[in-house]
Amino acid sequence: MPLDPHSIRADFPILKRQSSSGAPLAFLDNAASAQRPQVVIDAISDCYQRYYANVHRGIHTLSEESTAAYEAARETTRQFIGARSQSEIVFAAGTTAAINTVAHSWGGNHLSAGDVVLLTIAEHHANIVPWHQLAERTGCRVEFIPLGEDFTIGDAVVQDKLQALQPKLFSFASSSNVLGTNFPVARWTSMAHAAGATVLVDAAQGAPHQAIDVQQWDADFVVFSGHKICGPTGIGVLYGKEALLDAMPPFLGGGGMIDRVTTAGFSPTGLPEKFEAGTPPITEAIGLAAAMRYLQSVGLEAIEAHEHLLCQAADTALRNIEGVEILGPTPDKKGGIVSFTLDGVHAHDIAQWLDTRGVAVRAGHHCAMPLHESLGKSASARASFYLYNTLEEVDRLIEAVKETRDKFARGGRRRRRRSPSPA
Amino acid sequence: MPNEQDIYEEHVLDHYEDPYHRGELATATHADEGKNPLCGDVIQVMLRLGHDGKIEEAWFEGEGCVISQASASMLIEAIEGKTVEEAKEFTANQMLELFGPQLTPNRQKCCLLSWRVLQSALHAPLDDADDDDAGPSFGGPSLSEES
Ligand SMILES: Cc1ncc(COP(=O)(O)O)c(C=O)c1O
Numbered sequence: 347m348p349l350d351p352h353s354i355r356a357d358f359p360i361l362k363r364q365s366s367s368g369a370p371l372a373f374l375d376n377a378a379s380a381q382r383p384q385v386v387i388d389a390i391s392d393c394y395q396r397y398y399a400n401v402h403r404g405i406h407t408l409s410e411e412s413t414a415a416y417e418a419a420r421e422t423t424r425q426f427i428g429a430r431s432q433s434e435i436v437f438a439a440g441t442t443a444a445i446n447t448v449a450h451s452w453g454g455n456h457l458s459a460g461d462v463v464l465l466t467i468a469e470h471h472a473n474i475v476p477w478h479q480l481a482e483r484t485g486c487r488v489e490f491i492p493l494g495e496d497f498t499i500g501d502a503v504v505q506d507k508l509q510a511l512q513p514k515l516f517s518f519a520s521s522s523n524v525l526g527t528n529f530p531v532a533r534w535t536s537m538a539h540a541a542g543a544t545v546l547v548d549a550a551q552g553a554p555h556q557a558i559d560v561q562q563w564d565a566d567f568v569v570f571s572g573h574k575i576c577g578p579t580g581i582g583v584l585y586g587k588e589a590l591l592d593a594m595p596p597f598l599g600g601g602g603m604i605d606r607v608t609t610a611g612f613s614p615t616g617l618p619e620k621f622e623a624g625t626p627p628i629t630e631a632i633g634l635a636a637a638m639r640y641l642q643s644v645g646l647e648a649i650e651a652h653e654h655l656l657c658q659a660a661d662t663a664l665r666n667i668e669g670v671e672i673l674g675p676t677p678d679k680k681g682g683i684v685s686f687t688l689d690g691v692h693a694h695d696i697a698q699w700l701d702t703r704g705v706a707v708r709a710g711h712h713c714a715m716p717l718h719e720s721l722g723k724s725a726s727a728r729a730s731f732y733l734y735n736t737l738e739e740v741d742r743l744i745e746a747v748k749e750t751r752d753k754f755a756r757g758g759r760r761r762r763r764r765s766p767s768p769a
Numbered sequence: 770m771p772n773e774q775d776i777y778e779e780h781v782l783d784h785y786e787d788p789y790h791r792g793e794l795a796t797a798t799h800a801d802e803g804k805n806p807l808c809g810d811v812i813q814v815m816l817r818l819g820h821d822g823k824i825e826e827a828w829f830e831g832e833g834c835v836i837s838q839a840s841a842s843m844l845i846e847a848i849e850g851k852t853v854e855e856a857k858e859f860t861a862n863q864m865l866e867l868f869g870p871q872l873t874p875n876r877q878k879c880c881l882l883s884w885r886v887l888q889s890a891l892h893a894p895l896d897d898a899d900d901d902d903a904g905p906s907f908g909g910p911s912l913s914e915e916s
Contacts, residue, residue: 692834694808694879698776710807724809724832753777754835 357383369704372739377730389636419635428559433617440582442472444569449476459485464513468522508541520552525674526683557646577637581630598623653682656731682731690755693725703746788842794828801890810837841883
């Protein structure tokens, strides 16, 4: 059943506000971070108001209630992505923290000089920099799969790279945060496995919009952030196959991750606490679970279909505006993200002008500098949709982009190049 | 909160579309270039300094958003004919005032790019191989990375 964004909007108090210009808010910056429904806000404040205490530590009522809620959140997360066991669910601070954990712990143990980490050129910096850092530590090499003409990457290109480079790890985003392109996770994972590579999937842009089944994907690691799925900031998920996680050394050391500490050393505890040193993000986990339940109650298939509808409308209308170039494939190959440039107008001016119309988009390189460089662009503007966005908001986006073109690109910039006066 | 519509007032767009001294200065004695890698704004400032310590001529080249380019045009116009000392004493706040419309912290960095490049260009004689591109430190708020 198609979802009704107008009734969904009532669940999100922030959507009632206006932008600083006084125009009603059309929030189209969801790929950066989504908004939160009241149920998530309530779950967090309910914890603080009624039963908050540190987890796993105190033998008293509040700590036991908090611990139960924290561990229940782990179970909700396990179900959300179809993992086999709660041991495979590590709460991290976000996608970035999760990838860094894998890079340090797994990477430090498995990669050495000459080994290859294979990425696509479309990765977010969070899935590039930790591997560059690992390369600095170990002497391994980071290689990139280029983008095809149509902003997708063909299986044959992936296969060639896997064969030619024999990477130890293939780490890629399930969907690009700039292009919106959806990549075939299960297929690439099985190709990578056949070539002997371990697979990490950056599902930061996948988890918000599609029902994830980690067993169907069969990836070794899957990571995503809470704040992009209507949950709190400061929490994300590191899923890893149990045998892999089990064999990995802990990354951060401290309380909560140990079995025993002596003056001579320590022994780590088991999964998943081994990777959760220090006081964990307790209310964040509880809020995250509320967000997952909320998305499931709406239905991830319905959300995906709704975003597709909006993306289709925006993509088609933007392509019809003279001077607009879409950075991304046709809507059938992407999720709810449309990035674009406007000839003669800097992305920041687009975003700034759109804001005067209440339309919030992102402008810049969206933490994907190598991708922008490969496309020969310094920046782009990005509209990204979520379950609460409407076709009327798409119309407002289109109108505002046309206005931007008229205002800033009138016949291109008249550049008067005066030659220097003779000295 | 500044009203963003005002950022693009006529005065600003005029400088953007019809900039003052945009182009090469073949007789430059001092020059430097700076970037705002997060936005992709680039500004090059070229100066011809006289023996009497005056900025006899000032030009700029660049690419980027309206604010970065219009502010460069305003700055170049303002400092031409001034002494080097006067240009060095020209502060970031004065630059923001010169630009006019109030800017959110994120956009102040665009506005201050040319000011920063000017300050380093004053220390960057062209015949001197001494590479002093660090220039004075930039005190403005930073436009951090976007997700
Ligand atoms: C594809 C992708 N990977 C990683 C990240 C980083 O996520 P976070 O900033 O929550 O760690 C993002 C979000 O900005 C993203 O879109």
